[in-house]
Structure formats: structure tokens, C-alpha cells
Amino acid sequence: MENGQTSTYNVPDNTGHFGIYGGRFASETLMPLLAGLAREYEAAKADAGFQEELSGLLRDYVGRPTPISFAKRLSDYVGGARIFLKREDLAHTGAHKINNTMGQVLLARRMNKRRIIAETGAGQHGVAAATVSALFGLECEVFMGAEDMRRQRLNVFRMRLLGAKVTAVHSGAKTLKDAINEAMRDWITRVDDTYYIFGSVLGPHPYPMIVRDFQSVIGKEARAQMQEEIGRLPDVCVACVGGGSNAMGLFHAFLGDDNVRLVGVEAGGRGTGLGEHAARFRSGRLGVLQGAKSYVLQDEDGQIAPTHSISAGLDYASVGPEHSYLRDLGRTEYTVASDSQALEAFHLLSRLEGIMPALESAHAVAEALSLAKTMAKDEVILVNLSGRGDKDVHTVAETMGVDIGAI
Template sequence: MTAASNLLLPVMPDTHGHFGQYGGMFVPETLMSALSELTDHYEKAKADPAFQKELDRLLHEYVGRPTPLYFAERWTEKLGGAKVYLKREDLLHTGAHKINNALGQILLAQRLGKKRIIAETGAGQHGVATATVCARFGFECVIYMGKVDMERQALNVARMRFLGAKVVAVTAGQATLKEAVNEAMRDWVTNVRTTHYILGSALGSHPFPMMVRDFHRVIGVEARRQILEREERLPDLLVACVGGGSNSIGLFHPFLNDKDVRMTGVEAGGDGIIPERHAARFQGGRLGVLQGTKTWLLANADGQIELTHSVSAGLDYAAIGPEHAWLHEQGRVTYNYATDQEALAAFQELSQVEGIIPALESSHAIAEVRKVAPTMRKDQIILANLSGRGDKDVAQAARMIFGEELKF
């Protein structure tokens, strides 16, 4: 077993929600009281054994944790390099990692006495997770989703409605995730006394980036224990897709002080690094403020947010979580990108070689593994986060790969 090498990274964020120069609280004054109240309740809940016990119980009995760490033996053989392990978040109830955070936040809403829940969603997985926990706890649920995303994620829209959620189509602007967040924020400002906003990624104003990260750390905590049990050492490389960055920060965070563990976050390269045809924030992006946080984002010289594009609705967003921006600045995590075509090829390969259909978001991480595994030695280890399953993407992938229109 390799000893962990402590990098002595500072504890982040600070008391004002900053990760270095990133993060903070850039919101209307009407939300400051609610955010302060949420921060206070979260800090108390985090230190409350009863809260943690209930969260752990539900994660195990209702959600299905711990998820397996799967050695992709046939795929490893095909790639011809490093051993590849997959953290199977796709096996969770609702089909993705998003329910870790949704469950933690609904327990907080219960402590706050707020029984109306709102959320935004892109790929629909966070919306489904939020609708699921609202059904479980008997809370009112309203989900904001861009009209474009509703069309390409029709299956998840139906799932949310079956679960009792009201799904509101957002038609403004590009009608994708950024606009859905805008509408959710407007709702929250109007109804802040009765409503809790379950933000779905490690984005937005403090305390959300910290809180969402903490609820997803279970991914990395489990993966660390499992790989040590299996291989008696830590992996050489961690890989995860990065939209806002919840699944990736959840995997990376427990390993940040292990200097021998490299980490790669994979953004959406879309049609290539062409203005308005990708969502890779570290490829031509700049520092700015969007939807409550200061971070790295895609904007023009005048500061106007640029259009984005990705085959995966969950990665189609102009900003990245502030902790990722800080980790990029520190050089602790490398951020690459995969194009739509690379993600689709990875989607098809993992399906056919391992019998696992990945979400198109996760397929960006799989695409990175396809590139790097053959360049590594056979005694090295890659651990990739399979953040969600691809049921929701089958119709879209069939149209793009086979030219077939599926009707459900």
C-alpha cells in the first residue's frame, strides 16, 4: 500500500464561501437571509450525529450505497494499457449520482421547515432525483427545465411527472440549463420564505458549492476504500466528466492531498473549440460572475455570456464550479475536453464491450480513458466515475449513431 503524501492544501472554502479568488455570494439582497440561514443549518446538521445517521441510512436503504467499484476487464484488454476501474454511480436509485445531493438537501429543507422545493435540471437526472426525494418526503416539487433539454430528455421529463413534480418549460434564450437556473432563481426570490432551492451542481452562491461537494464526497470516500481493498494501493489517475462539477468534485475531493494520484476533469468539447459550439470553460474562457458565483466561464470581450453546445444536456453550461476553477489555478487537477463525436464513440464502445450503457455526460470521461489508457503501463490504474446510466440518452444516441428515430 502506498502511503498518502500530504500536499497540505488549505481547507476550502473560507467563511465567506471563497475558494481563493473564486466563489462568494453574488445574489440579490432578498436571498442573503435565506443563504445565511441555510449555511447555519447546514453547519449544524454536519455536526449532528443524528442527521448524519439518517442520511447514511437512507443512502444505504433507499438509494443503494455503497455502489460497486467494477474492474472493466474486457475494456482494459481492448485498450491495451492501464487497468480501468469504473465507480458505478449509474447503479444508484434514479440512475445517477445526483440523488446523493438531493437526499442531503431534502433533509436540510425538512430542518428548515420548508416543504416547497424547486430545482433546475439539464439532463433531467437532477430533476428526477429531486422529484424522487420530494415524493419520498411528501413535499411540493417544481422543476425548471429548458425547452430544448425537455425535447432531448423526454424520458426524464415523463419520469418527473410520474413522480408528482410540476415541470416548467423555459423558453428564454438558448432554452437550456443556464436559462433553467435563471428561472429557478426568480422563483426562489419570490417565494424564499416557503421554498428551498435544491441546486443540482457544485455551483451558485455559497454555501451550495461546499454543500453539494460534501454530499457527493461519499463517491470518493467509497472509491478510495474500495481500490485499497482491491489493489492495496491508490489509483494513478482519476477521471470524471465536468459540467458544473458535482460528480467530479465528489470523486476528487478525498484524494486531493495524495500527490501521486493525478486527476482529470473532462469538459464538453461539442463540435470542437469553436465559439458557441462547445462548453469547455478552460478552453478560451475567462473569469467572471454568473448565477451567484465568481468562476471561470465562457463570455465575450464585453462580458456577455456566450452560447454553448454539447451533445450532453448536463454538460451544456457556460460556467464551472468555483472549486474546480481554484483546483485548475493550483494545477492540482488537469481539465481536458471530449468532443460530441468522441463521447458518442465512447458511449457505443463501453456498451458493446462491457454491456454498460453510460450517460452521454459520463461518456466524456469514458472518451478520456480511451485516449489515455493505451499510453499508460499495464501495472498502472485508472479509476473513472461512471456518473450515470444512458437510458435517458438512447433515443438521442440512436438518432446520431444509427440515424434512427425511436418512438416511446
């Protein structure tokens, strides 16, 4: 049974398709670059030296493996299943994003690119990209929606302190989707010297595969740690899903473990109307956005809908194509947590465990709380705590009507 399914689970195919999802919907100028990146990645994957360098950096610089914490007081509070946390918030820079940026910056070095670009929503990927660029002395420019810059200004300043240029994107809703558009436009214009570090399991092939592979370290560690800690696997794994990289990173090692439920949590936002949430699986339909075919929040004419979430990292109109594929297979399931549920979870985890989660991760915690209530005390939930919440303190203060400057 162990890894029984993963032995036959072999996606994407060599054209980047996860069943009917994914693909390479990019303009011609980028196609040779994407093909080159796929070739370089395959070579790196087979290169023991590359893998060794990456795992050394993940250990000595990122601080892996990240621990698993048993959230005892939170579990007691709920009075159901035991809740464990995979502590990606303790990775260097405070989120899982650096697992991927470290891998990709090594690819950029292999390809002799001197300039790194990245998009960012919550700013965690931008910070992680700026960090690895500083580490290797590469120029770095991060594209970020103006609205996201406002609500994640701490991360904007962090990126600047790390030597990166942060470019505000004023098009569209001024959030993650618009930042990706702008990063793509930059890449298409500076194809020779620039490497685009995509931050999630989105975009044209090979990005969804590359990001998944670099993030899969989360699940590999967690699976072994749970075996070690409690002598068995969790009954449920829970992770928030914006693009879906932390969820894919956790889920992947468990795909073959049929008894482990894999639950992704989308942003339920502040309502069910189009524009009030980012629940692609609840309200979206099949479409093509920014390089991949997947579920997309859109109107009847195929125009992409605005989205809303209190967490910038979940505020996106589409979802990684592999999530759509796994959902069709029935291997993963998806639910939503609203802004207010996420906020409640944020406060609970802060007070009961002394862990302040990112608002993204708080969506996963919220789902774990409602799941735990319905489960027995000997059952186990593993939550991917994908990032820490320092960056969200301003947003949380706003919801409480607190003016931090006046404290």
C-alpha cells in the same frame, strides 16, 4: 502522505471564497436566505442524528455503497492501463445526483420548507429532486430548458410520474443556465415556503460547498474500494465536468494523494468556436455568473456565450469555482472530449461491458480510453461513471439516423 494535503486544504473560507473564486453574487433578497442555509448546514453537519439519518438513507434507499467494476474487456480492447468504473449509474434513479438531493432534502425538512424547487439540465438532478420529494411528501417543481426537455424527454416523463411539476424555460438557449435563472427567480419570489435544491457545485455560497460535501461520499467509497480491490490507489481519476459535482465528489477524497492524477473532462462539443462547446478552461475567462466567480464562456463585453454539448448535463457556460481553484493549485487538470468521442465511448462501453453510460459520463470514458493507451498495463485508471444512459437513447438514435418509433 495520505491526506497530507487535505489537512491544510480548507476551502471555502467562511465568506464562500475558494481563493479568488466563488463568493455570493446574489441579489439582496436572497442573501439572508443563503446565510440562513449556511448556518443550518453547519448545524446539521455537527448533528450526529442528521448524519446518521443521511447515511441510513444512502444505504437503504439509494443503494450505497455503489460498486467498483473492473472494465476488463474495455481495458483489453485499449491495451494499456486497467480501467475501473465507479458505478454511480447503479445508485437509485441512475446517477450520482441523488447523493446531493438526499442530503439537501433533509436540510429542507430541518428548515420546515414544504416546497422543493430544482433546476435540471440532463434531467438527472430533476429526477433525483422529484424522487426525494416524493419520498418525504413534499411539493416539487423542476425548471428545465425547453431544449433540454426535448432531448431528455424520458426524464421529463419520469419526473411527472414522480409527482413533480416540470416547468419549461423558454429564455436564452433554453438549457441548464436558463433553468437556473428561472429557479432563482422562483426562489426569490417564494422565499418563505421554498427550498432550492441546487444540483451542482455552482451558484452562490454555500451551495458549492454543500453539494461537494454531499457528493464526497463517491470518492470516500472509491478510495477505500480501490485499496481493498487492488491494494493501492488508482494512478488517475477521471470524471466529466459540467458544473462539476460528480468530479468534485470523486476528487475530494484524493486531494491529499499527490500521486493520483485528477482529470476533469469538459464538453468539446462539435468545434472550437464560441457556442460550439462547453470547454470553459480552454476558452473561457474569469467572470461572474449565477452567484459565483469562476471561468465563464463569454464574449468580450461580458455577455454569456451560448454553449453546445451533445450531453445536456455538460452544456453550461461556467464551472464550479472549486475546480478553478484546484486547477490554479495544479492539483487538478482539465481536458475535453468532443461529441463524437463521447458517442464512440458510449457505444464501446455498451458493447464491451454491457454498461450504457450517460452521455455525460461517456466523456470521462472517452478520456480514459485515450489516457489508457499511453499508460502501462500495470497502471490503473478510475472513471466516475456518474450516470446511466437510458435517458440518452433518443439522442443516440438521432445521431445514428434511427427512428425509434419505427423499429
